[in-house]
Structure formats: structure tokens, C-alpha cells
Amino acid sequence: MTEPHQETPEELDRQNARPVDQAAPTGQSHAEPNPSPVRGEEVLLEVDHVTLRFGGVVALNDVSFSLRKGEIFGLIGPNGAGKTTCFNAMTGVYRPTEGAIRFQGESIVGKKKHEITRGGIARTFQNVRLFPEMTALENVMVGADAHHKTSVISALFRLPRFWREEKSGRERSLELLRFVGIAHRAGDVSRNLSYGEQRRLEIARALATNPTLLCLDEPAAGFNPAEKEELLQLIRRIRDTGVTVLLIEHDMRLVMGVTDRIVVLEFGKKIAEGTPAEVRDNPAVIAAYLGVPTDAA
Numbered sequence: 001m002t003e004p005h006q007e008t009p010e011e012l013d014r015q016n017a018r019p020v021d022q023a024a025p026t027g028q029s030h031a032e033p034n035p036s037p038v039r040g041e042e043v044l045l046e047v048d049h050v051t052l053r054f055g056g057v058v059a060l061n062d063v064s065f066s067l068r069k070g071e072i073f074g075l076i077g078p079n080g081a082g083k084t085t086c087f088n089a090m091t092g093v094y095r096p097t098e099g100a101i102r103f104q105g106e107s108i109v110g111k112k113k114h115e116i117t118r119g120g121i122a123r124t125f126q127n128v129r130l131f132p133e134m135t136a137l138e139n140v141m142v143g144a145d146a147h148h149k150t151s152v153i154s155a156l157f158r159l160p161r162f163w164r165e166e167k168s169g170r171e172r173s174l175e176l177l178r179f180v181g182i183a184h185r186a187g188d189v190s191r192n193l194s195y196g197e198q199r200r201l202e203i204a205r206a207l208a209t210n211p212t213l214l215c216l217d218e219p220a221a222g223f224n225p226a227e228k229e230e231l232l233q234l235i236r237r238i239r240d241t242g243v244t245v246l247l248i249e250h251d252m253r254l255v256m257g258v259t260d261r262i263v264v265l266e267f268g269k270k271i272a273e274g275t276p277a278e279v280r281d282n283p284a285v286i287a288a289y290l291g292v293p294t295d296a297a
């Protein structure tokens with residue numbers, strides 16, 4: 001058995017216990033139906049019979065699903081279901097013990113995190129991870145840098161290409177700050193931004209890598225209802241630019257309001273997959289959230 005490789009201590013900093021808005025699916029949504037204007041049938045990412053064990057813990061147990069290009073896809077499930085582990089396997093933090101993960105038809109298992117980012121998958125984290133002493137603009141420019149072609153030599157000697165790329169990186173980063181609604185904080189040190197602004201900044205930084213797929217890990221955690229509504233609109237605008245979005249989120253109203261399709265995990269296994277309406281009415285899902293056996297639901 002291959003043990004999953006683990007790259008950073010922060011990845012192992014298991015969930016800072018926090019209250020989650022983990023209500024059972026209610027059937028109510030505060031948002032209008034999701035129009036999915038750019039959703040096609042082309043498969044973008046395939047999780048193919050993935051099992052991932054941490055010693056004796058089976059965090060993912062033979063999980064399979066695929067994301068289609070242009071959709072907003074939700075990955076949900078109770079605490080400890082395996083959602084973050086699944087994200088980590090997709091973004092090169094953990095290597096599956098068994099199974100395959102393909103992005104645009106190509107295996108990404110065993111690739112380094114930066115290779116996967118360059119390949120077009122970007123992510124945000126459950127806990128805000130910014131460079132606290134850098135300005136908001138600089139934080140985004142770090143993301144944009146991932147795509148610069150400038151060599152160390154041309155950066156050291158300030159060759160024309162370096163300046164061109166520095167300038168275009170700055171302009172693009174400002175544009176992204178505008179897109180997420182915090183351009184007015186561009187010059188402020190990121191630790192001075194409000195919590196909501198920091199979460200938007202993380203999204204801008206992830207978008208700066210020009211992703212094809214953006215993975216958002218509990219982006220609404222700690223948000224009030226108005227902030228959640230703004231986030232829902234932002235996720236749709238991101239999707240409307242052609243970026244496919246994968247969302248882990250405990251807030252059922254947000255998930256049901258914004259996603260096209262959902263996969264539900266429980267104890268590492270996929271227990272349901274379908275549209276928000278299908279998933280909401282699925283007895284196994286209701287049981288998982290209410291904590292009762294399926295046959296009693």
C-alpha cells in the first residue's frame with residue numbers, strides 16, 4: 001500500500017474546529033435557478049475509482065465522478081466525509097493510494113502542485129492563506145507570476161521583457177481585484193483587510209493563475225447572509241468567464257442555489273450524485289445529514 005505523500009505541515013493542520021452552517025437540505029433556495037450559459041458536455045476532470053488511505057483511515061473509498069467544462073460543481077458531505085482530501089488529491093497535495101485523476105484527459109497523479117497549477121487548476125483553502133505583510137495587489141501578482149516566462153537572468157538585469165511582464169501582471173492583477181470587488185484596497189497590506197475582503201483576495205489570487213478549473217474550499221465559511229449572496233453572484237460571474245468551478249461548501253442554501261450538479265460524500269464514499277433537486281430529495285443524503293440510517297429516513 002502506498003502512503004499518500006504530504007507536502008506541507010499546514011496541509012496536515014487538521015480542521016480548526018469551527019461551527020459550520022450544516023443544516024439538513026431544506027428544499028429552499030434564496031437564489032433563482034442557475035442558468036449555466038456556458039455548460040457543455042465535455043469532461044474536464046475525472047476522478048476515477050480513487051481510494052486514499054491515511055494509515056488505517058480510508059478518507060476516500062473508491063470514489064468516481066467527473067466535472068464537465070463550464071459547470072459549477074458542488075462537493076458536499078458531513079464533517080470528515082473526505083471533501084478536502086479529494087481536493088488535495090486533485091491539486092497534488094496527496095497522491096491517491098489507488099485510482100486515477102485525469103484533467104483534460106491527462107493523468108495528474110504524481111504531478112507537483114505547481115505543475116498542476118500551471119496546467120490550469122487553481123484553488124483556495126479553508127483557512128485564509130495570504131502573505132499578510134504584502135499588499136492586496138502584490139498578493140495577486142504572486143499568482144500572476146506563476147505564468148510569467150521571464151527568466152531569473154532577465155529579472156536580475158531588468159531586461160525589457162521583465163518590465164513588460166511586470167506591467168502586464170500589475171494591470172491584470174488590478175483588473176482581478178476590480179472583478180472581485182476590492183480594487184479600492186489594492187495598496188493596503190492584506191492583514192489589514194476585513195475577513196470578507198481577504199477571502200475575495202484569495203479568489204483573485206487563484207484567478208491570476210488563469211485557471212481552467214477553480215476549486216473553492218468552503219469560501220462562505222464565516223460569511224453573513226449578505227456576503228453569501230455576493231459570493232454566489234461572484235461564483236456565477238467567474239463561471240460566466242468560462243472557468244469551471246468546483247465548490248466545497250457546508251452552506252446548503254448556497255450550494256443548492258449556485259451549483260449545476262453535486263456529488264455527496266459520506267465516510268469517504270460517494271452516496272449520491274445529481275442536480276441540486278435530485279440530491280436534496282435523495283433519502284441517503286437526508287439520512288447522512290440528519291445522522292440516521294438510510295432505511296430509517
Ligand SMILES: Nc1ncnc2c1ncn2[C@@H]1O[C@H](COP(=O)(O)OP(=O)(O)OP(=O)(O)O)[C@@H](O)[C@H]1O
Binds near residue numbers: 015058078080081083
Ligand atoms: N493528513 C491526514 N492524516 C490522517 N487523517 C486524515 C488526514 N487528512 C484527513 N484525514 C482524515 O480523513 C477523513 C476525511 O477528512 P477530510 O478533511 O477530507 O473531510 P472533509 O469532508 O473535508 O471534512 P470537513 O467538512 O470537516 O472539512 C477524516 O476522517 C480525517 O480525519
